[in-house]
Amino acid sequence: MNFVNSVMITDFFNNINSSKINYILIRNISNELPNALQVGKDIDLLVKYNDRKKIVQFLNKNGYRKINHPLKNDLFLYGVNPFEMFNKYDVLIDLNYQLTCRSLNAGEWIPLDRKIQDSAWKNKMIHEYNQLRYFKLGIEDEFVSLISRSIFDKREFQPAYINTINQCLLNIDKENVIEKLELIFFRYTPILFEKIQNNDYNSIIESYLAFKAY
Numbered sequence: 001m002n003f004v005n006s007v008m009i010t011d012f013f014n015n016i017n018s019s020k021i022n023y024i025l026i027r028n029i030s031n032e033l034p035n036a037l038q039v040g041k042d043i044d045l046l047v048k049y050n051d052r053k054k055i056v057q058f059l060n061k062n063g064y065r066k067i068n069h070p071l072k073n074d075l076f077l078y079g080v081n082p083f084e085m086f087n088k089y090d091v092l093i094d095l096n097y098q099l100t101c102r103s104l105n106a107g108e109w110i111p112l113d114r115k116i117q118d119s120a121w122k123n124k125m126i127h128e129y130n131q132l133r134y135f136k137l138g139i140e141d142e143f144v145s146l147i148s149r150s151i152f153d154k155r156e157f158q159p160a161y162i163n164t165i166n167q168c169l170l171n172i173d174k175e176n177v178i179e180k181l182e183l184i185f186f187r188y189t190p191i192l193f194e195k196i197q198n199n200d201y202n203s204i205i206e207s208y209l210a211f212k213a214y
Helices: 006-019 049-061 114-122 139-154 159-169 174-197 201-210
Strands: 023-025 042-047 065-067 084-088 091-096 100-102 109-111 125-129 132-136
Touching: 006 049, 006 091, 006 132, 042 049, 049 065, 049 091, 100 139, 114 139, 114 174, 139 159, 139 174, 139 201, 159 174, 174 201
Parallel strands: 023 132, 042 091
Antiparallel strands: 023 042, 065 084, 084 091, 100 109, 125 132
16 A cells, blocks of 8 residues: 655645645644655645635645646535645545535535635634644534435444544534534434434434435
């Protein structure tokens, strides 16, 4: 198994932190950054579209070049700006301009509710781990994001995601999280949250797809 050079990852975050560009690392599952990111996997950054020019200039200045995104032919609806991918050696930077999820219809990308988008920026937090310093989603927004990604994009709850969701569960405000989940899952939210609390992840996808009482 080959891993991306950890020094390059650390250098990237040191440089972007110094640049003062407003960003959020959307995921760092199992703390794979900086030492255990497999070659071929990307680093998902959330950046405001108004800052696109700045982030592209920063990437180009630091030796990153735009490449074809593997999802470039996907449909992006309701104002979602298409993802962009930049590469330097084995470091792949995936720019996201909104928090999104896949539609269960035909896999189109749609934005999460505006309240969740705003909360992501309002509640972002600094995280330091293993000589790496970066801005990440707040715990409650990370919780919501990982659940929506598991259901809509991956169509499964992978063990590493379950571990992170369970860790978040210990530190969230239940009412706040339920309010955000209701913006995505509507009347299914109480069932979803109960299953998560009971660690009943295996039944969620089938249960959600069969749910009709919206």
